[in-house]
Amino acid sequence: MRKLIFTTLIASASILPGFAQQATAVDSSQMLCHAEAVPSRATAIMKANVAQQGKDTVKMVYIKGGTFQMGSSNFTDAKPIHEVTLSPFYMDEHEVTNDQYAAFVKATGYITVAERPLDPKEFPNVDPKLLVPGSAVFKAPNQVQGMQNHLQWWDYVPGANWRHPEGPESTIEGKGDHPVTQLAYEDAEAYAKWAGKRLPTEAEWEFAAKEGRHTDETYYWGNEKTPHGEWMANIFQGTFPTNNSKEDGYESTAPVKHFPPNLYGLYDMEGNVWEWCSDFYRPDYYANSPKENPKGPAESYDPQEPGAVKRVQRGGSFLCNDQYCERYKAGSRGKGEVNSPTNNVGFRCVK
Numbered sequence: 001m002r003k004l005i006f007t008t009l010i011a012s013a014s015i016l017p018g019f020a021q022q023a024t025a026v027d028s029s030q031m032l033c034h035a036e037a038v039p040s041r042a043t044a045i046m047k048a049n050v051a052q053q054g055k056d057t058v059k060m061v062y063i064k065g066g067t068f069q070m071g072s073s074n075f076t077d078a079k080p081i082h083e084v085t086l087s088p089f090y091m092d093e094h095e096v097t098n099d100q101y102a103a104f105v106k107a108t109g110y111i112t113v114a115e116r117p118l119d120p121k122e123f124p125n126v127d128p129k130l131l132v133p134g135s136a137v138f139k140a141p142n143q144v145q146g147m148q149n150h151l152q153w154w155d156y157v158p159g160a161n162w163r164h165p166e167g168p169e170s171t172i173e174g175k176g177d178h179p180v181t182q183l184a185y186e187d188a189e190a191y192a193k194w195a196g197k198r199l200p201t202e203a204e205w206e207f208a209a210k211e212g213r214h215t216d217e218t219y220y221w222g223n224e225k226t227p228h229g230e231w232m233a234n235i236f237q238g239t240f241p242t243n244n245s246k247e248d249g250y251e252s253t254a255p256v257k258h259f260p261p262n263l264y265g266l267y268d269m270e271g272n273v274w275e276w277c278s279d280f281y282r283p284d285y286y287a288n289s290p291k292e293n294p295k296g297p298a299e300s301y302d303p304q305e306p307g308a309v310k311r312v313q314r315g316g317s318f319l320c321n322d323q324y325c326e327r328y329k330a331g332s333r334g335k336g337e338v339n340s341p342t343n344n345v346g347f348r349c350v351k
Contacts, residue, residue: 054195055107056100060090060351061208061265068207069214070286072331077283081216081331084203085292091200091208092348094256094267095275096191099176101162101183104191113184114161114341134158135182136342137166138319140241147324153241154342162187165343166252177255179273179346185311185338188276188347197349202279202312203294204350206331209269209315211262220262220270220330233259233271235328236321252318252343270328271320273346274313274336281310281335302335310335317344 054060065088071081104110118131137157144152159168162182172178192198200208209220217223221232231248238245248254257267279285279296283303300310313336316328327334336345 054197054349054351056096056103056195058096058100059093060349061093062088062090063204063208063212063264064088066207066212068210068212069216070203070206070289070331072329073216074329075327075332078286078331078333080286082286082289083291084207084289084294086203086207087293089200089204090351091204091264091266092197092350093261093265095179095273095346095348096188097177097256098162098172098180101180101191102176104194108190108194110187110190110194112162112182112187112341113339114182132158133161135160136340138241138343140244143242160343161341175253175255177257178253179256179268181253181273181343181346182341183276183346184341185276185336187341189278192347192349195349197351199276199278199347200350201293201295202277202314202333203289205275205277205314208264208266209262210330211264215330217330221260231259233268233316233328234318235271235316236319240319240321240323240325250318254318269315271316272318273315273344274317274334275315276336276345276347277312277314279312281312281333305337308337310337313345319344 063086065086067083067085069081070084072078073081114135115133117133120126120128120131123131134157136154137160138153139155141152157167160166160170160182162180163172164170165172165181172180189199211220219225219232221227226232234248234250234254236244237247244251248259254268254272256272259268259271261267262269277296279294280298280300282297282301285297296312300308302308302310313334316325316332316334319325320328326332336342
């Protein structure tokens with residue numbers, strides 16, 4: 001429920017002077033961040049079968065399907081590595097952009113979760129005047145006391161939504177080709193249905209990211225983080241969360257198709273923004289996952305927040321880094337409460 005993110009973050013919001021709440025320490029690898037052309041790679045890019053599908057007319061790459069090894073030995077909830085076989089599907093070549101989402105909203109009048117009022121019944125101990133539309137925004141603190149309390153760098157910001165990702169004073173003007181953010185799961189699903197598509201399963205997403213290969217490489221592109229000295233994805237450089245050195249050129253989102261594509265011609269399969277998948281999240285699902293076309297468990301369960309309904313998120317974001325959140329790396333999994341949008345989560349579609 002949206003209640004989870006509001007009640008967790010509201011204590012640090014400027015609209016709540018004097019309102020104190022003790023944050024619960026959790027495993028840092030499971031938190032909200034969850035976690036340049038390279039000629040030698042460019043010459044290896046396959047000529048993909050590309051189709052124009054859906055009302056958004058974005059290019060979709062044909063993934064012929066096949067069998068691969070899913071998971072990672074480096075993350076507890078990505079074990080065991082197991083064999084999965086998938087049927088063919090099409091996938092958007094890049095994350096859904098601000099321009100694409102604006103076209104959907106213009107055509108349908110859709111109002112996102114972050115733009116809707118909060119229900120006072122869900123917040124019995126909070127002054128109803130404080131229950132204003134908004135969302136979670138990353139804000140770099142000047143200093144931190146340890147890494148266990150993520151409220152040090154996440155705020156609930158009134159007025160934050162897909163049009164204003166960092167708050168009411170921010171804008172997406174001039175960023176039409178950046179991935180849209182601040183979307184709850186149902187906001188992404190609504191767009192996908194309008195476009196005549198759907199959200200990818202977790203298995204489809206990983207197969208596409210791994211290029212259908214049997215690989216145990218650290219990153220989806222290989223074992224070197226910066227081959228030939230080039231950044232391959234938009235992640236956090238510097239000292240998290242206080243100082244982003246922006247070595248890859250970006251502090252937050254980057255335009256889609258800026259970093260090199262993989263061999264299938266897909267962009268930003270690591271970094272930039274987390275991407276919603278259709279699967280419910282369970283850390284133990286891989287032990288009993290079906291071999292053919294798995295669609296995730298029947299219901300979600302996260303032992304860290306047993307009452308929360310969570311879906312899988314994949315790929316990491318511009319906040320991922322080796323100091324705090326490594327879940328942009330190959331085979332790793334992210335998760336998100338379905339009604340809790342943030343400014344580092346987006347999506348892409350399949351068909």
